[in-house]
Amino acid sequence: MxxxxxxxxxxxxxxxxxxxxxxxxxxxxxxPLFDLNELGAIxxxxxxxxxxxxxxxxxxVELKSSxxxxxxxxxxxxxxxxxxxxxxxxxxxxxxxxxxxxxxxxEYQEVxxxxxxxxxxxxxxxxxxCPNVKRGLEFGTTHSGVERITxxxxxxxxxxxWVKLSPNVPDPADLGKAAEGAGAxxxxxxxxxxxxxxxxxxxxxxxxxxFGGVSGPAVKPVALKIVWNLYKHLTIPVIGxxxxxxxxxxxxxxxxxxxxxxxxxxxxxNPCAMIDILRExxxxxxxxxxxxxxxxxxxxxx
Amino acid sequence: MPHLHHSCQEQAxxxxxxxxxxxxxxxxxxxxxxxDLPEGFSxxxxxxxxxxxxxxxxxxxxxxxSIQRVHQGRLELLIREVGVxxxxxxxxxxxxxxxxxGPLGTAFSPxxxxxxxxxxxGGVGVAPLLAVIDQAAVGAAGDLCYGVSTAxxxxxxxxxxxxxxxxxxxxxxxxxxxxxxxxxxDVARLLAGKQVYNRIYTCGPWIMMQKVFEIACGxxxxxxxSLEVQMGCGLGACLGCVYQSTDGEFIRSCIDxxxxxxxxxxxxxx
Numbered sequence: 001m002x003x004x005x006x007x008x009x010x011x012x013x014x015x016x017x018x019x020x021x022x023x024x025x026x027x028x029x030x031x032p033l034f035d036l037n038e039l040g041a042i043x044x045x046x047x048x049x050x051x052x053x054x055x056x057x058x059x060x061v062e063l064k065s066s067x068x069x070x071x072x073x074x075x076x077x078x079x080x081x082x083x084x085x086x087x088x089x090x091x092x093x094x095x096x097x098x099x100x101x102x103x104x105x106x107e108y109q110e111v112x113x114x115x116x117x118x119x120x121x122x123x124x125x126x127x128x129x130c131p132n133v134k135r136g137l138e139f140g141t142t143h144s145g146v147e148r149i150t151x152x153x154x155x156x157x158x159x160x161x162w163v164k165l166s167p168n169v170p171d172p173a174d175l176g177k178a179a180e181g182a183g184a185x186x187x188x189x190x191x192x193x194x195x196x197x198x199x200x201x202x203x204x205x206x207x208x209x210x211f212g213g214v215s216g217p218a219v220k221p222v223a224l225k226i227v228w229n230l231y232k233h234l235t236i237p238v239i240g241x242x243x244x245x246x247x248x249x250x251x252x253x254x255x256x257x258x259x260x261x262x263x264x265x266x267x268x269x270n271p272c273a274m275i276d277i278l279r280e281x282x283x284x285x286x287x288x289x290x291x292x293x294x295x296x297x298x299x300x301x302x
Numbered sequence: 303m304p305h306l307h308h309s310c311q312e313q314a315x316x317x318x319x320x321x322x323x324x325x326x327x328x329x330x331x332x333x334x335x336x337x338d339l340p341e342g343f344s345x346x347x348x349x350x351x352x353x354x355x356x357x358x359x360x361x362x363x364x365x366x367x368s369i370q371r372v373h374q375g376r377l378e379l380l381i382r383e384v385g386v387x388x389x390x391x392x393x394x395x396x397x398x399x400x401x402x403x404g405p406l407g408t409a410f411s412p413x414x415x416x417x418x419x420x421x422x423x424g425g426v427g428v429a430p431l432l433a434v435i436d437q438a439a440v441g442a443a444g445d446l447c448y449g450v451s452t453a454x455x456x457x458x459x460x461x462x463x464x465x466x467x468x469x470x471x472x473x474x475x476x477x478x479x480x481x482x483x484x485x486x487x488d489v490a491r492l493l494a495g496k497q498v499y500n501r502i503y504t505c506g507p508w509i510m511m512q513k514v515f516e517i518a519c520g521x522x523x524x525x526x527x528s529l530e531v532q533m534g535c536g537l538g539a540c541l542g543c544v545y546q547s548t549d550g551e552f553i554r555s556c557i558d559x560x561x562x563x564x565x566x567x568x569x570x571x572x
Contacts, residue, residue: 025539029557032314033537054552060534060542065359067534071541074552217359245359268535269354269362271403272316 002285003292004278006040006260008237009160009185011095011123013040013260016293017250017278020241020264021045021099021125021164022071026085027092033271036092038278040260044085046101046127049111051077056208061197066219066243067265068195070212073101078114086120095122097162105139105152112156123159126150126184129166129191140166143178150182162239164188165230167222173229180236187230188239188262190223216265217243224256231257231298245273247280254293255300314406314537315340318399322376324392328454330383331426332392335376336400343377344405345369347412347433348528348561351379351404352536355387365391366533366556368505369405370429371436371461377402380429380457406536408561410434410503410526415441418468420499420523422447422490422514424506425455430528430561431505435462435469443468445493449486449506453479487513494521501526504564512569525564531555546571 004015018041026044027036036042054074061068076084081098089096098121102108108126115121128140128149139145146163153161163179165172167190176187192213197206205211223242230238240258243265244250250261266273281293290296319336326332352364365387371378383392394400413419413434421444423431428448435446450456452475459471472489473481482489487510494502494517502521504514505528518525534542538557547553547566555562 023535023540029535029537029539033316053550054541054544057544057546057552058532059544060363060532060540062361062363062532065362067362069534069540069542074541074544216362265362268540269364270316270401271535271537 002282002290004282006293008162008239008259011041011160013095015040015278016254016258016260017274017281018043018094018097018260018262019267019274020262021127023264023267026081026089028088030267030271034275037094038275039094041095041097042089042092043097043125043262044081044099046073046075046099047078047081047111047115048073048075048101049078049107051075051080058206058208061206061212063197063214064218066214066216067268068197068207068212068214069192070207070209072209078111082115082118086118090120096120097123097125097160099125099127099164101127105149108149109152109156112153116157116159121159123162123185124153124157125162125164125188126153127164127191129164129168140175141169143174146175146178147182150179150184154183160185162186162188164191165226166191167226168194172226173233176230176234176238180234184236186237186239186259187234188241189226189230190219190242193219193222215243217245219243220249220252224252227253227258228256228301231301244277245269247277247284250277250281251284251296254296255298257298257301259297314404315343316401316403318401319377321394321396321398321400323396324394327457329451330392331455332381332383333370333457334379334381334391336379336402337376339372339375339377343372345372345433346405346409347437348409348430349405349407350560351377351402352406352533353391353403354401355390361387361390363534364403364536366406366536366560368426368430368433368528368560370432373461380426382426403536407556408559410528410561411501413438413442413444415439417442417500418498419444419501419503420447420490420493421445421503422449422486422506422510423504424449424486424510427504427506427510427528429505431503432462434503435464435467438464438467438469440466445470445472447472447474447486447489447493449474449510451476456480485510485513487517490514491517494518494523497521499523504528511564515564515567515569518564526561527564527567528560529555529562529567530560
């Protein structure tokens with residue numbers, strides 16, 4: 001049977017499938033439905049220094065083959081995360097990557113340093129790109145911004161540091177290079193695409209926060225191209241995310257250059273999506289006589 | 303936190319039942335009966351199932367539907383065709399399989415023997431209230447103000463005529479074709495004035511539930527309301543279905559609801 005093992009820097013994952021931050025909470029809600037130990041890694045919902053209430057509703061708009069959301073990083077804060085969520089997560093084996101957000105470099109550093117001491121935390125995913133928080137974009141959109149924050153956080157932890165990029169920039173690969181140069185262990189691409197929807201009867205934006213992020217099957221080609229370019233220009237691993245609904249989608253990302261994949265919106269439609277995707281990848285590899293996952297990574301590049 | 307009964311998400315299962323029967327009422331209202339449920343499937347009145355309506359990417363999200371009854375291995379759901387998702391459900395045929403997640407969410411407080419509860423349901427909103435009657439303890443009592451547009455929307459109610467309880471149905475229709483001509487809240491207001499109730503339960507359009515809340519305030523009674531908000535995952539993970547409580551907190555309608563203490567809801571909204 002095919003081996004799905006993959007490696008992100010110093011982290012060994014038994015398979016390449018993990019949740020996209022914000023679509024899986026902290027795992028508790030899905031635990032009754034499947035064994036979280038089946039996952040390659042667990043990526044938490046964003047954690048900020050202090051609790052955040054999130055954005056005013058409505059927070060979701062269902063679009064054709066996509067979803068517009070403006071949750072606004074509602075979370076219990078770093079202390080709350082350690083107190084309320086870590087005990088549950090200690091019951092599972094997959095590496096835990098904590099998605100971190102902040103209002104400034106100092107806040108990102110404070111969160112990382114607070115969580116760095118927790119042995120259950122295996123790494124950090126730096127959210128530089130959430131379209132639902134104004135300040136997030138400031139760091140995430142310029143070469144020097146990404147460089148500065150990655151450099152600072154590299155000093156705050158020796159654990160794996162992943163940088164999650166925004167697609168809402170002219171040249172994501174350039175930002176990937178900035179993160180790589182500043183010591184990031186991997187790049188996660190992509191976050192949601194900025195978007196909005198209008199209620200034509202009320203003559204107002206539908207989302208309480210006006211703007212949100214678009215995810216789901218419709219964004220897959222955008223994400224694939226960015227992953228492709230990052231793979232071409234970087235040496236550190238790329239984790240692909242954007243509209244993966246099934247095993248074939250995941251294999252597309254692997255062939256475009258992703259070393260692992262994150263599944264987001266699909267978790268809302270099928271809570272066992274990640275397990276189904278894993279099974280589909282495995283059976284595709286078996287039927288195509290692919291013995292090891294790494295044979296697929298970047299395979300579409302000439 | 304407006305927890306009534308703690309959510310029972312840990313009992314939630316993902317399953318693929320078969321459509322046994324679709325019974326049509328008027329104005330896009332239909333009763334969907336599903337068979338081939340997981341072993342021992344049960345629910346608490348007020349809980350819902352989250353149904354995938356398309357195997358393609360459109361519509362993307364599941365649709366939350368309150369459970370009306372589980373009887374002799376059949377899960378019964380009262381649904382109104384209001385958009386593309388419910389339209390697809392209506393177009394499905396006996397023998398088709400659906401992808402169902404549930405039961406999910408909070409429940410109405412069960413009615414105990416000797417208690418009397420006033421209920422007001424509008425349209426498909428009667429479904430979880432009929433479930434309350436179905437599950438009430440022997441000797442429980444209450445009045446259900448059943449509001450629809452026209453008489454042909456009223457279901458066959460024999461299954462809910464319990465001889466071991468004391469429930470009365472009070473119909474109201476917009477066109478006067480059955481019962482009171484007007485809103486079910488008109489009837490509820492009169493009944494509430496009798497001061498014989500322990501609590502009020504409601505499910506229906508927001509504006510209707512807001513009126514029921516005002517009636518409850520006027521009568522000084524507790525009120526439990528089943529909220530209808532667009533949902534994402536239905537499991538409490540995405541935080542997409544929140545409503546704002548009176549103390550400014552964002553409450554997830556899928557897991558902290560759909561049945562919530564009416565006094566915690568900010569009923570006035572833009």
